[in-house]
Every structure is written in C-alpha cells, then in structure tokens.
Amino acid sequence: AAGVIQSPRHLIKEKRETATLKCYPIPRHDTVYWYQQGPGQDPQFLISFYEKMQSDKGSIPDRFSAQQFSDYHSELNMSSLELGDSALYFCASSPDSYNEQFFGPGTRLTVL
Amino acid sequence: AQKITQTQPGMFVQEKEAVTLDCTYDTSDQSYGLFWYKQPSSGEMIFLIYQGSYDEQNATEGRYSLNFQKARKSANLVISASQLGDSAMYFCAMREMDSSYKLIFGSGTRLLVRP
Numbered sequence: 001a002a003g004v005i006q007s008p009r010h011l012i013k014e015k016r017e018t019a020t021l022k023c024y025p026i027p028r029h030d031t032v033y034w035y036q037q038g039p040g041q042d043p044q045f046l047i048s049f050y051e052k053m054q055s056d057k058g059s060i061p062d063r064f065s066a067q068q069f070s071d072y073h074s075e076l077n078m079s080s081l082e083l084g085d086s087a088l089y090f091c092a093s094s095p096d097s098y099n100e101q102f103f104g105p106g107t108r109l110t111v112l
Numbered sequence: 113a114q115k116i117t118q119t120q121p122g123m124f125v126q127e128k129e130a131v132t133l134d135c136t137y138d139t140s141d142q143s144y145g146l147f148w149y150k151q152p153s154s155g156e157m158i159f160l161i162y163q164g165s166y167d168e169q170n171a172t173e174g175r176y177s178l179n180f181q182k183a184r185k186s187a188n189l190v191i192s193a194s195q196l197g198d199s200a201m202y203f204c205a206m207r208e209m210d211s212s213y214k215l216i217f218g219s220g221t222r223l224l225v226r227p
Contacts, residue, residue, distance in 0.1 A: 101147075
C-alpha cells in the first residue's frame with residue numbers, strides 16, 4: 001500500500017539558510033498535517049491543510065510558511081534557520097479529518 | 113485545554129510477557145479520539161490503535177489492545193506477548209475536535225523488551 005512520502009529524508013543547513021521540505025500524501029487523502037519533533041520531545045503540531053486551504057495553525061514561527069498544491073502535495077518552507085529548528089519534521093495525511101493520520105518517515109533537519 | 117499525560121518515562125518488560133502503558137487525558141469535549149503510535153529508533157511514527165469516545169468496546173489490533181476507561185479518562189495500551197521488536201517509544205495522542213482535528217501528543221514512554 002502507498003504511504004506518505006517525504007523528501008528529503010535528511011537535510012543539513014547552516015544558520016540563516018532556507019530549507020524546503022516536501023510531503024506527498026497517500027492518494028485520495030485530502031488533509032495534510034505538519035508536525036515538528038525536537039530531540040527527546042513529543043511531536044508538536046505546526047500547520048494543516050484541507051482541500052488545499054489552510055485549516056489550522058499551531059506554534060509555527062513566522063519564518064515558516066507552507067502550502068498545499070493542486071495535486072495535494074505540500075511544502076514547508078523555512079527561512080532564516082536557527083539552531084533550534086533542528087528537529088524531525090513529520091508530514092501526516094488523512095482521508096478526512098475524522099480518521100487516523102498516517103505519518104511519513106519524517107525529514108531530519110540539522111542546522112549547524 | 114486538552115492534555116495528554118504519560119507518567120511512565122521508561123519501562124522494562126520481559127519477552128513474551130504482557131505490558132501496560134499508561135495514558136490519561138483531559139478534555140471537555142464529548143466527542144474525541146485517542147490514538148497510540150510507536151516510534152522505533154529509526155524515527156518513523158507507526159499507527160497502532162484508535163479508540164473513539166463513543167465506542168462502547170475497547171479497541172483491539174492483534175497484540176495491541178486499548179483499555180479505555182472513560183470515567184477515569186484513561187486510555188492505556190496493553191501489549192500482549194512482548195517481542196524484542198516492540199522496544200520503542202510509544203506515544204499516546206488525542207485528536208482535538210477543532211477546525212483541523214490535529215493531534216496532541218503525550219510525552220511518550222520508552223519501552224525496552226528484555227530477552
């Protein structure tokens with residue numbers, strides 16, 4: 001069965017650089033969520049999209065932005081990277097908001 | 113505000129024995145969903161089991177079962193016949209019934225299965 005695809009799987013950036021993380025949801029899933037998991041922490045909700053519209057926003061810095069495209073894939077753009085942005089970034093998709101969320105393998109971002 | 117509490121930072125269990133991972137939650141919503149995810153050292157988040165607040169029976173999925181006690185606001189995960197591959201971090205999560213149904217996670221329990 002198809003799963004959520006995230007790319008890249010690993011990313012190393014310098015401070016003040018930008019990064020773009022991509023998420024390809026499971027086919028026919030119209031809801032996408034982004035979560036950030038810092039070292040030794042639980043995942044924290046960043047932002048979500050339903051039918052290409054932003055549906056909710058969590059503790060996402062203003063330096064971050066995201067969107068969902070017509071093919072339902074989503075991108076998380078991160079600018080002016082800081083050391084504290086080093087984390088595992090998960091994308092999850094759901095066939096509708098009410099069902100379970102299926103997580104991708106995550107993108108591990110390291111900011112040096 | 114909704115909150116998930118996992119009071120066991122780490123646990124040991126002997127292979128082939130059963131283990132219970134605790135989870136309590138706090139919400140004023142009547143309708144909510146509770147999830148358990150497994151996170152191995154490789155990092156991926158693996159969905160294990162789901163319990164809806166209106167489900168009358170406890171959820172079961174293979175060796176996983178959820179001991180749902182609504183009055184106590186607890187949703188403990190029971191793993192039967194533990195295997196070495198069960199060693200991982202386990203997160204309890206609640207789905208918020210707001211505009212997006214995002215998940216709120218507990219702090220997790222690290223389970224180590226001893227041979």
